[in-house]
Amino acid sequence: MEALFAMAIGVLAAAGVWLLLRPRTFQVIVGLALCSYAVNLFIFGMGRLVVGRPPIVTAGRLAEPVAVVDPVPQALVLTAIVIGFATTALLLVVLLAARGLTGTDHVDGREAG
Amino acid sequence: MSAWFTHLPVVPIIVPLVAAAAILFLTERARVLRVAVAAVSIIVQLVAAIVLLALTTEAFPDIWSRGVGAYAIGGWPAPFAIVLVIDRLTGLMLVLNAVVVLAAFINSLAFWDRAGPHFHALLQLLSMGVNGAFLTGDLFNLFVFLEILLAASYGLLLHGSNSQRVRFGLHYIVVNLTGSLLLLIGISLVYGVTGTLNMADLPARAAALSAADRTLFDVAAAFIGIAFLTKAGCWPLNFWLPGTYAAASAPVAAVFAILTKVGIYALLRLGSLIASADVLLHHEGSALLRPDLFHGGLYYLGFATIGFGIVGTLAAQQLSRLVGYSVIVSSGLLLMVMGLDHPPLLAPALFYLVGSVLATGAFFMLTGMTERAWRAPSRPSSTVAEPALLSTGGYVPFGVRRGPPVPEPDAEVGVAIPAAMAFMGLMFAFCVLLVTGSPPLSGFIAKFAIISAAIHAAKGATWEPAAWILVFVTLAAGLASLIALTRIGMRLFWSVIGRNTPRLRVLEAGPVAVLVLLCIGLTIAAGEVMRFFDSTAASLRSPQIYIETVLATGGGR
Numbered sequence: 001m002e003a004l005f006a007m008a009i010g011v012l013a014a015a016g017v018w019l020l021l022r023p024r025t026f027q028v029i030v031g032l033a034l035c036s037y038a039v040n041l042f043i044f045g046m047g048r049l050v051v052g053r054p055p056i057v058t059a060g061r062l063a064e065p066v067a068v069v070d071p072v073p074q075a076l077v078l079t080a081i082v083i084g085f086a087t088t089a090l091l092l093v094v095l096l097a098a099r100g101l102t103g104t105d106h107v108d109g110r111e112a113g
Numbered sequence: 114m115s116a117w118f119t120h121l122p123v124v125p126i127i128v129p130l131v132a133a134a135a136i137l138f139l140t141e142r143a144r145v146l147r148v149a150v151a152a153v154s155i156i157v158q159l160v161a162a163i164v165l166l167a168l169t170t171e172a173f174p175d176i177w178s179r180g181v182g183a184y185a186i187g188g189w190p191a192p193f194a195i196v197l198v199i200d201r202l203t204g205l206m207l208v209l210n211a212v213v214v215l216a217a218f219i220n221s222l223a224f225w226d227r228a229g230p231h232f233h234a235l236l237q238l239l240s241m242g243v244n245g246a247f248l249t250g251d252l253f254n255l256f257v258f259l260e261i262l263l264a265a266s267y268g269l270l271l272h273g274s275n276s277q278r279v280r281f282g283l284h285y286i287v288v289n290l291t292g293s294l295l296l297l298i299g300i301s302l303v304y305g306v307t308g309t310l311n312m313a314d315l316p317a318r319a320a321a322l323s324a325a326d327r328t329l330f331d332v333a334a335a336f337i338g339i340a341f342l343t344k345a346g347c348w349p350l351n352f353w354l355p356g357t358y359a360a361a362s363a364p365v366a367a368v369f370a371i372l373t374k375v376g377i378y379a380l381l382r383l384g385s386l387i388a389s390a391d392v393l394l395h396h397e398g399s400a401l402l403r404p405d406l407f408h409g410g411l412y413y414l415g416f417a418t419i420g421f422g423i424v425g426t427l428a429a430q431q432l433s434r435l436v437g438y439s440v441i442v443s444s445g446l447l448l449m450v451m452g453l454d455h456p457p458l459l460a461p462a463l464f465y466l467v468g469s470v471l472a473t474g475a476f477f478m479l480t481g482m483t484e485r486a487w488r489a490p491s492r493p494s495s496t497v498a499e500p501a502l503l504s505t506g507g508y509v510p511f512g513v514r515r516g517p518p519v520p521e522p523d524a525e526v527g528v529a530i531p532a533a534m535a536f537m538g539l540m541f542a543f544c545v546l547l548v549t550g551s552p553p554l555s556g557f558i559a560k561f562a563i564i565s566a567a568i569h570a571a572k573g574a575t576w577e578p579a580a581w582i583l584v585f586v587t588l589a590a591g592l593a594s595l596i597a598l599t600r601i602g603m604r605l606f607w608s609v610i611g612r613n614t615p616r617l618r619v620l621e622a623g624p625v626a627v628l629v630l631l632c633i634g635l636t637i638a639a640g641e642v643m644r645f646f647d648s649t650a651a652s653l654r655s656p657q658i659y660i661e662t663v664l665a666t667g668g669g670r
Binding site for chain 2: 020035036043045073080083086088094097102
């Protein structure tokens with residue numbers, strides 16, 4: 001499972017970085033989205049990959065450390081998703097404004113060459 | 114225990130948050146009310162910051178006797194819950210932020226706050242993010258506050274949008290989002306390895322790591338370092354900076370002057386804390402913060418940053434770009450000083466940081482005024498809905514309908530100050546003296562103190578040339594910006610052709626004068642101020658007090 005997980009992160013990050021370096025604004029925004037998926041999965045993985053261990057403690061019973069998974073990375077990833085979503089939405093609006101103002105979807109606002 | 118100061122550390126975060134929300138509820142028409150809410154909020158922040166700073170000094174020995182106060186949010190014990198920490202450096206940065214935000218706020222009232230919607234709300238959120246980043250004692254919270262200040266800064270940069278702003282705004286947003294992703298990787302890696310996000314808890318945990326985990330920790334530190342160096346405008350991560358700062362409107366660029374220093378602050382704070390783990394590791398003969406990598410890296414990156422800044426300064430044709438490059442030079446100088454890792458250099462560096470933020474803030478606002486003097490004279494009907502400065506060629510960005518007509522900057526409204534050109538020339542001269550570090554103002558004192566400490570360092574250093582190079586580079590940076598600014602100043606103030614004297618209102622000219630006067634105040638009280646910076650630097654060098662105070666907070670309430 002670890003290898004598959006790591007490969008998924010690697011593929012997402014590689015595709016994201018490649019798109020991030022492209023000259024079209026839409027490619028850049030998709031690249032950023034892919035990179036942020038990769039980072040979110042990475043944060044999730046930092047809580048160790050386990051199956052069948054919910055991050056929930058039953059009320060009134062003392063939690064056994066082996067029966068629960070660390071809830072902090074899950075809280076972190078939730079925050080990161082929300083922030084990433086909001087900033088991507090903002091970037092999308094700026095992208096549209098840039099398209100409207102400059103008449104091109106090149107990141108520099110003018111065609112190269 | 115519920116003394117009056119117990120909840121004071123949270124005030125600089127709560128007040129702007131509430132004010133921003135309140136401003137959003139008021140309509141654009143209720144401008145007076147909006148401005149009043151914003152003004153009250155900023156003044157409360159300034160007062161709170163000054164009180165917090167005073168409480169950390171020796172003047173109030175019975176409150177935070179060791180100069181560090183910690184506030185446990187929700188009353189949970191410290192290593193598990195989020196804490197806010199206030200020490201001298203934090204207090205100093207809070208005061209600096211409140212002063213710059215207040216100046217930019219007053220400056221914006223003359224014209225810019227009406228150039229688009231929600232200026233005041235965004236400014237409040239920016240202030241909240243900066244305050245939070247300075248106050249927080251938790252790594253992930255640092256990320257969250259950085260995102261808040263960046264999100265607000267995106268909005269402010271695009272404020273009064275024209276194609277220039279949107280173009281550079283796009284670059285700025287993409288660069289910062291990528292930087293944030295790197296920061297996230299670093300922070301989650303730190304958590305995965307050490308199991309803590311509390312900055313005070315980190316050194317002890319990191320010192321106890323096994324060799325394999327130490328490698329991972331080093332990688333995490335590298336990611337975090339790259340993210341903060343991007344924010345600090347370090348070469349080669351700073352190509353976005355000059356264009357962005359030049360494209361922003363004058364009051365916005367003035368507040369941006371402090372944003373690069375948030376990155377510097379984070380590096381100072383984390384560097385100081387992690388270096389303290391070396392004390393724990395001492396018996397093994399290994400150091401957690403590898404001096405060759407961390408300090409050497411900062412030193413050379415700072416050197417390259419100054420080099421880039423000098424070349425840019427000499428090449429810049431536009432005053433606003435030139436000031437942007439001087440922000441880069443000041444970041445580079447601070448990085449170099451941090452990289453030299455010579456304790457007596459720290460206090461002058463802090464002095465330089467404060468002086469350069471005030472000076473560049475004033476300079477950006479002055480730039481906004483000078484740009485108006487060399488535009489074509491405005492049409493006689495001065496209340497047009499789409500002033501020339503905001504022209505977007507018919508396209509309405511963001512679907513924003515303009516509110517009430519915006520008066521032209523030179524419109525015959527408000528109280529104008531007499532002898533506008535003379536005032537601008539005088540302020541320009543002061544700003545040049547401050548930015549280049551020429552005598553007799555505070556820039557000179559800061560650079561003189563840095564050079565003097567560097568020469569002392571050269572005597573006992575392991576690699577002597579490093580300190581001499583710092584001396585040389587400090588002087589060269591001053592000379593380069595003096596040449597460039599003199600050239601632009603001559604063109605701006607001595608050529609009469611094509612110039613029209615702008616009407617400067619007290620609201621926009623006042624903040625520039627106040628910031629310059631503050632710098633003059635720093636010069637006159639240099640002895641007192643330097644003593645304070647010495648004690649601040651001393652507290653940074655002994656983070657044990659910080660760590661112990663934080664870990665003892667919370668619980669038992």
